[in-house]
Amino acid sequence: MFIQQIDAKVTGVSYELLGKGRELAEKLNSDVTAVLLGHNVGGLCDKLASFGADKVVLVDDAALETYTTEPYTHAVHSVIEKYKPEIFLFGATAIGRDLAPRVSARVHTGLTADCTKLEIDEESKLLRMTRPAFGGNIMATILCPDFRPQMATVRPGVMKKILPIEGAKAVVDEFNPGFELNNKYVEVVEIIKKVSNKVDIMDAKILVSGGRGVGSPENFKLLKDLADAIGGEVASSRASVDAGWTEKDIQVGQTGKTVRPSVYFACGISGAIQHLAGMEESDLIIAINKDESAPIFDVADVGIVGDLNKILPILTEKIKTEFAANK
Ligand SMILES: Cc1cc2nc3c(=O)[nH]c(=O)nc-3n(C[C@H](O)[C@H](O)[C@H](O)COP(=O)(O)OP(=O)(O)OC[C@H]3O[C@@H](n4cnc5c(N)ncnc54)[C@H](O)[C@@H]3O)c2cc1C
Known part of the structure; x- marks a missing residue:
C-alpha cells in the first residue's frame, strides 16, 4: 500500500x-x-x-x-x-x-x-x-x-x-x-501552509455536532459552550455547511469526514443515511432532536426528545457543575 x-x-x-x-x-x-x-x-x-x-x-x-x-x-x-x-x-x-x-x-x-x-x-x-x-x-x-x-x-x-x-x-x-x-516537468516554486489552531474533527475524542435544527450560525455557540465544557470539538451536518453556518472542514458524512469519537452528540440532525455513513461507528451516540421519529434515534445510544435551545444550556451547566465538584 x-x-x-x-x-x-x-x-x-x-x-x-x-x-x-x-x-x-x-x-x-x-x-x-x-x-x-x-x-x-x-x-x-x-x-x-x-x-x-x-x-x-x-x-x-x-x-x-x-x-x-x-x-x-x-x-x-x-x-x-x-x-x-x-x-x-x-x-x-x-x-x-x-x-x-x-x-x-x-x-x-x-x-x-x-x-x-x-x-x-x-x-x-x-x-x-x-x-x-x-x-x-x-x-x-x-x-x-x-x-x-x-x-x-x-x-x-x-x-x-x-x-x-x-x-x-x-x-x-x-x-x-x-x-x-x-x-518531473512540474516544479514546486513555493508551498504556503494553511495555519490553523483548530483540532481536526477526525482526531477529536468528543464531538458536538449540529444540523439544520440548530437554526442559525449564532446558535452554534450553544454547541461550542458544551464542547468547551466537556473538552470536545464542534462538528456539523452538510445542511449546516450548505447554509453557510459552518465550514466544510467540520462536515461529517459521506461527502465530509468519517469520525469515530468516543462520544458523538448529534444536535438537531435528522440522521440521513449520508450523515450516518460518517459517524455511526462512534462509541457513544447522544441525539437531541425535537422529532421523536427522527432516524437518528435508530442509531443513538441515548436519545433526548426536545428543543436543543432548552436542553443544551442545561446540559452544559450540569457538566460544568459536575466537573467543578469532582476537581
Ligand atoms: C450525495 C449526497 C451526499 C451527502 N453527503 C452528506 C454528508 O456528508 N453529511 C451530511 O450531513 N449530509 C450529507 N448529505 C445530505 C443528507 O442527505 C441530509 O440532507 C443532511 O444530512 C440533513 O442535514 P440535517 O440532519 O442537519 O438537516 P435536516 O434533515 O433538515 O434535519 C434537521 C433536524 O433537526 C431537528 N430539529 C429542528 N429544530 C430543532 C430543535 N429546536 N431542537 C432539536 N431538534 C430540532 C428536526 O426534527 C430534524 O430532524 C448528502 C446528500 C447527498 C445526496
Missing part, C-alpha cells in the same frame, strides 16, 4: 491501511508491504512495521521531497511492475485521489474509489471492494477478477489501525526507479 507522508510525518489513513492490510494478508497467507516515497524518510520505516508492515519498499529521492503527480506516479508504477502485488491500496486523501487513478491507468487495472469496506471473498479469494453508490442510497461491491493489482482508495477514518507493536523492526528494501527529466 501507498504510505502518504508530508514533511516526514505519516498521514493517519496510512496506518489505517496497514491495519486493514494485516487482516487481508492473513486471509491470503500473504505479507503486508508498505511503499514509502519521499526524501530522507527512511527513519519512518520501523514505525510502519510497528503498525503492521512486514516489509517497507523505500523509494528515497530528492525528486520525491514534495508531492507532485508525475514522479510519484512513475515511482509507484515502477514498484508495482517490480513487486507485482495482488492488492494495492491508497488513502482517499487529496494526494491519493490524484495519484491512484494515474497509477491504475498506467498499470492497466481497475480502481475502486472511496471504499468503506474491504474483505476477501472466501471462495474466489478476490478482494471485495465496497463503496457507497447512487448518492449513498446503495452500497456497491466491486470485484476486479481479470487485472492486477486489485486497486482501491479507502476513506480516511473508516478502517482501524492496530495497536502499535513495540520494538518492531522493518525489513527495508530500497528501490530506485530512476527519475528522468520528463518525470
